[in-house]
Amino acid sequence: MQKPLILIANDDSIAAKGIKTLAEVMSEIGEVVVIAPDTHQSGMGHAITLDRPLRVSKVKDFLPNVEAYKCSGTPADCVKFGKHFVLKGRKIDLVVSGINHGSNSSIAVIYSGTMSAAIEAAIEGIPAVGFSLCDFGAEADFSHTKEYVKNISLKVLENGLPQGVALNVNFPKLSEEPIKGVKICRQTDALFRESFEERKDPYGRAYYWMDGFLQNEDNGGGTDEDALKENYVAIVPVKFDLTDYQAVEKMKSWF
């Protein structure tokens, strides 16, 4: 049997530890091509680059037997460019994104560059998974995620995914307690409460740093935040058809 062709992207850049870990695991499964932003792109949402051209160049010595490229664009650009230019129309069997340094659970999925790469692939009809670890550190320990990354990827290759769906997979931070297993979840209904810290530059002009925390008042059960808290791997199947079909019916009487 031919090895599956796997495209890898992320949002933490080609230099991140998480994408190297992901490429190592994927090399055990298939033929791997990596294309990732040349700089950090966290919080980029589903941005694409329209107002300037892209630069793309080959990266030497990324990993043995792994073709790797860095791109001046966003995570979604990387998938588009990887599919259309680097792989020149070859059939991609799986797109994986990450492993992100930091959680993309709950509402973070909306702001996530990691997930935009996976969703971009899903739009193209390619089975796709975004992996994230609840640890923002540049030197975060990904060792406990490897077995699950491999297992989940193999299952997706074997079963495919429902049409219009990508997986948002979040791992608990490494702790002394072993991971309990995997839970299929719904997106937690929580939101970021922002604050803005005002500072003055050397010329006396104001600038503002955005900060915030996740305010979670969702007690309905079955959420990705619940699963992570109990030390499970949380998987949310996410879709890119944003239509609220119930609201379509309700609103028909409006006009």
Add this chain to the structure above:
Amino acid sequence: MQKPLILIANDDSIAAKGIKTLAEVMSEIGEVVVIAPDTHQSGMGHAITLDRPLRVSKVKDFLPNVEAYKCSGTPADCVKFGKHFVLKGRKIDLVVSGINHGSNSSIAVIYSGTMSAAIEAAIEGIPAVGFSLCDFGAEADFSHTKEYVKNISLKVLENGLPQGVALNVNFPKLSEEPIKGVKICRQTDALFRESFEERKDPYGRAYYWMDGFLQNEDNGGGTDEDALKENYVAIVPVKFDLTDYQAVEKMKSWF
């Protein structure tokens, strides 16, 4: 009765014709505050700015009786900053975004900065609408949209919106045929087919321009593309809970 407080954002920048049109219409309804990017932010998706601070400054002479600001961040940043800093926690009755120069129907909703501003407001529990015109021109004619922008906004102020929903409103380009009315639609299941044009810079190095067109093979009826083609205003209620609940049930047998 107190006038409703309306926050306006967009992705085409504070200098765009579309946001001025929107602010003019909203001034007839309520107290208006505008906060928009200082540069063009099309295709920014739901990006937020995490790696650098924001600059915000007041804009003089935007429109009489309209407080206006420009911000160095993304459309989603504008809503966050507007809510938390400019309005200092005052209750906002409505957030409107646009009017975008260019369509945000179908899958474009995913890449849309216009809609990210509306969705950001919906996450905060504020009724929100993104307006877009199917005309990319900087001097696009918005005259036929005004009556509908006002009417839709008044209906949202009157009825509210279902929880977790924002409206994605797209207008046909001005033509000799009058608008036929409003249709509540589902998001068209179509995708952009990209191409990349390779050019060489003066130093002989390659760079790539991304281009593309919407490939629509959705013949199921009831879509926003269908409505626009028939010269209706297309409204899609969109939600930010991306969970595919059917897939959650299906996938529970996986692990």
